[in-house]
Amino acid sequence: MTVEVFWGLGSPYSWRVLLALELKRVPYQSRSLRFPEKDLKSTDFLAINPRGQLPAIRDGAFTLYESIAILSYLDAKQPERPLFGNSSAERGLIWRLIMECVYYLEPHMTSFAGTIFSGELPEKRQEAIESRKKVEQELARINEALSVGDYLSGNSISAADVAYYPVIQLLLVSARRENTEAVSGALRHIDVHFPALHAWCQRIEALPGFAKTNPPHWQA
Numbered sequence: 001m002t003v004e005v006f007w008g009l010g011s012p013y014s015w016r017v018l019l020a021l022e023l024k025r026v027p028y029q030s031r032s033l034r035f036p037e038k039d040l041k042s043t044d045f046l047a048i049n050p051r052g053q054l055p056a057i058r059d060g061a062f063t064l065y066e067s068i069a070i071l072s073y074l075d076a077k078q079p080e081r082p083l084f085g086n087s088s089a090e091r092g093l094i095w096r097l098i099m100e101c102v103y104y105l106e107p108h109m110t111s112f113a114g115t116i117f118s119g120e121l122p123e124k125r126q127e128a129i130e131s132r133k134k135v136e137q138e139l140a141r142i143n144e145a146l147s148v149g150d151y152l153s154g155n156s157i158s159a160a161d162v163a164y165y166p167v168i169q170l171l172l173v174s175a176r177r178e179n180t181e182a183v184s185g186a187l188r189h190i191d192v193h194f195p196a197l198h199a200w201c202q203r204i205e206a207l208p209g210f211a212k213t214n215p216p217h218w219q220a
């Protein structure tokens with residue numbers, strides 16, 4: 001199978017799909033869309049995703065959007081190197097972790113990083129600090145899970161890691177921006193505050209295929 005992948009620079013949800021494709025070694029054709037040029041709102045792309053959001057895939061006549069749904073599709077289509085576990089217990093755990101990422105981390109990531117990238121930090125300083133505190137609570141949980149295994153659901157990489165990693169990277173990139181010291185807290189020093197999480201990031205970054213997915217402008 002060769003899928004077409006519609007993705008955009010800086011999009012953590014797109015990064016999930018690129019990571020999954022590399023980890024599963026599924027061949028793909030890259031279709032990079034540009035946010036400022038409004039490529040996502042073109043008639044052609046809206047036919048693929050009426051929400052006008054990235055990522056999306058096209059596999060023959062079939063199209064799909066929503067990053068986690070795409071991971072699930074790819075895993076079912078090519079079962080080798082599974083990302084959703086090998087047993088019902090593993091599958092349940094992986095889905096629980098994904099839902100925790102979506103419900104308890106993503107909204108605070110969006111709020112924290114959104115405030116920084118939009119330049120609204122001076123007015124929304126207190127909101128950014130509140131979001132960061134919620135983020136830190138979630139990172140503490142992940143750090144604990146990673147203290148007992150190499151990856152979130154055990155000793156092999158899964159869709160849970162693929163779901164969390166880009167979201168965490170966007171947080172770290174935003175926390176490293178100039179003039180964010182006052183709101184970034186532990187996010188500037190995850191090696192000190194969340195050492196197992198830091199080691200997990202390095203583990204993922206050393207995987208074959210990872211470098212192909214790493215957005216160049218995020219490489220610090």
Ligand SMILES: N[C@@H](CCC(=O)N[C@@H](CS)C(=O)NCC(=O)O)C(=O)O
Binds near residue numbers: 040054055066
């Ligand atoms: N829940 C969706 C989120 C997709 C999403 O928010 N994509 C952003 C880029 S990271 C986007 O396309 N934003 C442009 C827009 O909403 O107009 C997923 O996981 O795929």
